[in-house]
Amino acid sequence: MSTTWDVDPAPSGAGGRALTNRGVRTRTALLEAAEAVFAEHGYHDASIVKITEAAKVAQGTFYLYFESKQQVFDELVRDLNRRVRHAMRERSDQGSTRAERERLGFRGYFEFVAEHPALYRIIRQAEIVAPDILREHYERISIGYVEGLRTAMAAGEIGEADPEVVSWILMAIGEMVGARWVLWGESDTVPDDVFDQVMGFVERGLATRGDA
Amino acid sequence: MSTTWDVDPAPSGAGGRALTNRGVRTRTALLEAAEAVFAEHGYHDASIVKITEAAKVAQGTFYLYFESKQQVFDELVRDLNRRVRHAMRERSDQGSTRAERERLGFRGYFEFVAEHPALYRIIRQAEIVAPDILREHYERISIGYVEGLRTAMAAGEIGEADPEVVSWILMAIGEMVGARWVLWGESDTVPDDVFDQVMGFVERGLATRGDA
Amino acid sequence: MSTTWDVDPAPSGAGGRALTNRGVRTRTALLEAAEAVFAEHGYHDASIVKITEAAKVAQGTFYLYFESKQQVFDELVRDLNRRVRHAMRERSDQGSTRAERERLGFRGYFEFVAEHPALYRIIRQAEIVAPDILREHYERISIGYVEGLRTAMAAGEIGEADPEVVSWILMAIGEMVGARWVLWGESDTVPDDVFDQVMGFVERGLATRGDA
Amino acid sequence: MSTTWDVDPAPSGAGGRALTNRGVRTRTALLEAAEAVFAEHGYHDASIVKITEAAKVAQGTFYLYFESKQQVFDELVRDLNRRVRHAMRERSDQGSTRAERERLGFRGYFEFVAEHPALYRIIRQAEIVAPDILREHYERISIGYVEGLRTAMAAGEIGEADPEVVSWILMAIGEMVGARWVLWGESDTVPDDVFDQVMGFVERGLATRGDA
DNA sequence: AATGAATGAGAGTTCATTCAT
DNA sequence: TATGAATGAACTCTCATTCAT
Known part of the structure; x- marks a missing residue:
């Protein structure tokens, strides 16, 4: 794939x-x-x-x-993109249920942020410095998500929804929570209670209407 | 208040x-x-x-x-923060039910972004240029949210959850969707179907376990 | 004029x-x-x-x-052009006969070169650094010459010839003799005997066929 | 020789x-x-x-x-000098009368310039980059001319004059006319009418007083 | 209150030349 | 003989800031 x-x-x-x-x-x-x-x-x-x-x-x-300076930066952003996606995929592949894979994927992302705060900041700068590459970055992560979401929907594991929109929502949550609790926070990772709250929201958001 | x-x-x-x-x-x-x-x-x-x-x-x-240059920038970010919050509050105050206020608040935010794409970019730069002020920016929006969420929880309109975490999730979604569909998108606002998808996710995420 | x-x-x-x-x-x-x-x-x-x-x-x-550096250079070349033409014209205006004016013009030119060896070198560099402006430089001097030559031809003081070609020949001689005897030479000016030789050649070259 | x-x-x-x-x-x-x-x-x-x-x-x-860079340049200028002189000499040797040889020499020079505009530019740069070698370049051409001029004077074919001065005048004319009509001009060679004008001037300049 | 001339550190980048292999 | 990596000084140009008027 x-x-x-x-x-x-x-x-x-x-x-x-x-x-x-x-x-x-x-x-x-x-x-x-x-x-x-x-x-x-x-x-x-x-x-x-x-x-x-x-x-x-x-x-x-x-x-x-x-x-040029710009060129290294571009390359760095692309490189980072590869590494984040790799980290997330590697983690989530270890889960056996869909929900578990979801949790592991987020965990993987937060760990990556904790280990590479440097790179996280680089991505954020790209908004101004290399906007095209930033969009590429998001698109690529989105595409990965969409795949998994489609499968889960087909299997009836999550509710029917536009997978693209959902993928952007998931990215949004990951990025903001990562910034707030990993980068700016005091601890090295997202505290368990916060993590549970986040996953709770996500699971409800993904759920088929009427369950959760 | x-x-x-x-x-x-x-x-x-x-x-x-x-x-x-x-x-x-x-x-x-x-x-x-x-x-x-x-x-x-x-x-x-x-x-x-x-x-x-x-x-x-x-x-x-x-x-x-x-x-200094830095000082104007700081002032600008603070000013912008005031204006976004004002725009959102003004809109959401016009709703009669909680869910409607939620929708109106998001709509207000997206409209603000559409009208001031300029300012949106300024905020994003603050991550590097004035990180403290950026956190202040998010904190303030968060605080506004938390207030409303607490009231709604007390009234049983939404499920019990850590209102702070939820507030950051809502901000995350607003910011990312705003960027993706308003700033980078072709249209001047978030398309209705996307908007509905987003609000669907949010409402489910906020819902008391078992309804939605 | x-x-x-x-x-x-x-x-x-x-x-x-x-x-x-x-x-x-x-x-x-x-x-x-x-x-x-x-x-x-x-x-x-x-x-x-x-x-x-x-x-x-x-x-x-x-x-x-x-x-930019280039711009000062351009300006300098243009400025120099103005000054050379001014120096030559001023000198030659003092002559009473055509031949005398010719001699005075050349003398004026050589004196100018002696006094501003700096500027002379600048002109020469223009070939590579600012070719358009160099051509402008020559054109302008040429135009001045042509005027005088036409008058003299009409008056029968010199032979009939294409005044433009002649003007470039006169410039050529001035420039080369200036370089050889003023700039590279030991003396501060073109030695009298050389000057006489040069003017002799020029006068014969300009002469109506059959006299001189 | x-x-x-x-x-x-x-x-x-x-x-x-x-x-x-x-x-x-x-x-x-x-x-x-x-x-x-x-x-x-x-x-x-x-x-x-x-x-x-x-x-x-x-x-x-x-x-x-x-x-060094400088050294190749020097060598190139010297090499070019050899080639120009060779081209001119080869051409003028084909003439039978003195005047014809003169014309052929000039023609040869202009053709050389037309075929090697590249090299012409190199020579011009030498003024700044390798002044000594540039003087050497002119001196050598001059010496070649002087020889021929002396012979012609002795034979009474041209008027008595300082052959060195005359040689510099001839070089001057060749260089300037070459630049003006070959390099900057639209045509690939000096137009016939211009060429005739130039040679007319030169012949008169060289003539014994009283003829031409 | 306002001007605009002056500053000078520092930026990104180029390039002749040297060195290790 | 040839390579190509490495050097580091020097370049043009920008810009936040200060100063004299």
Whole structure:
């Protein structure tokens, strides 16, 4: 079920040129440094100097691997998207019932946020800095959701509803709760009682009219 | 029930000094210009030059009324917060049943977004540029919600649940749906079928277990 | 007979904005500094830092008055063009016979080169850096020549010939002799014997067939 | 009559080391690439990357054959000088009378310019980039002229005059007319009427007083 | 109250050259 | 002989802020 954009592209240099092993290492170092720096300072206050310093390479080296500051950012957002989706899918696959998979998926998402607060902030900046890629990001997560929702509806496990709308609602909840209780909160994860409240709301929202 | 931060503060100059009538006019012009410029270019690409040009004053004049670029931005976000809450409350007050008020509140929010897409973008930038004020923004909206939810729960109109968690869920849904169907969408408002789907989910989520 | 491009344009800032007295002074300082720096280092090795240092202003100040390095250069070339033509015309106007005016014009040109070797080098660079403006430069000088040549032909003082072609020949000679004997030469001016040789060639070249 | 600097020097590597066949091929490729790149972009905007890309070798390879960017440029100018002189001489040798040789020489020069506009631009840049070599360039052409002029004077074919001065005048005319009518002009060569005008001026200029 | 000239640090980016393989 | 990664200084240009009038 994996689509083309799930595939991790082979790393290449700024002109699309192939890389030696050494080149791959440097590129990775730069990408990781960029991730950290963007997260800490935000897109605009992240500078190439800071990134190259963090990667321990000279300024010019940056441009051997990326065409511009914007380009690394874009790549980072796409990369993050792949990783979030992977994390969620991996977790939810372990559940045996539909509801359990739902819970595990959310848990997986919150854990991901807790582990990569850096990346979370990057996504949020994309609204201004790379709007197209942000939409792509949401679309992709949405598509994954829609699939599962359709199956569950067909099986009568959840009520009939427009799966696309529902998918955006679920994303919304995940993102906001993640921000409020993981990023801004004091604890490292969404507290159990809050999590239960959230899942309660979601389950009722998804339920066939008349049960829940 | 209005709290202190609901009150529109009397405008003052950069040093907190009182303003003449002329001063008030200039300040207002600058604030409006800033709003437009921040919305169009984003925080970082908005420059003082652009703002003062739009306000038709000299560059130096800016600093007679604001201490820094950051400060105008903060003020703008706070101002926007007041306006959104006002718009929502005004609308929902016109409903007679709880569910109707809920619907009207959401409608009000989406209309506000449609009319002020500019301001919506400003809020989103605040995540990076003025995180404290952004949290303040959400908290205030949350508090308004919580009030209403508590009353409704007491009246048995909706199910028992942690009203704070629910309030954040409602905000999440409003914001994401607003972005997806109003800002990025082709239409000027959330299409009726989508709106119904959203409200359906919300009503089920809020419902007492066993009804809906 | 002065044309529009002979008129010295009122100095203005980068955005075309009007200048205060102080502004005019700074602009002039920058222009003079640019002239010196371009001449000494050539277009590419002339840097804004060097120019602003020479003008004793901060780097940013440069951009209050000029939009780019290229723009100052263009302006400088145009300015120089005005000055060369003025110098030549002024000198040649003092002559009483046609041949004398010819000699005085050349003398004026060589003197100008001797006094402004800086500007001479700037012109030469224009070939690469601002080719359109360079052609403009030659065209304007040519036009001035053509006028005088036509009159002289009508009066039978020189032979019939295409005045435009002749004008380019005269420019060519002036420029090359100026480079060879003034700029690269040891003396500060074209030695008398060389000058006489040059004028001899020119006079014969201009002469009506059969005399000289 | 050929002098030492007419001899095409055996190609060698950066340290003056001898080259294998393969080395010679690489070096030639670089030189040709450099010619094209300098001509298209000008000295400063020509980069080693562009040159090595055009030559299809790696960046580092450049420095196996040349010590610096400047050095290739110098070599290119010298090479060009050889070729222009060769082209002119070859053409003028075909004439039977002195005047005919004169015409053919000019024609040859203009044709060369038309065929190698690229190289023409390189020469012009040398004024700033490699002034000494530019003077060398003119000197060499001048010397060739002087020879011929002296012979013609001795034979009474042209008037007595300082042959050096005359040679610079002739170069001046060739260069300017070439620029004006070949490079900037619409046609591929100097139009016949212009050419006749030019040669008329030159012949009169060279003539013994009293004839022409 | 208002102007606009001036500042200067810092941004992203380029490029001739060197070095390790 | 050839590669291509790495360097780092230098470049042009922007902009929030201050200052003199």
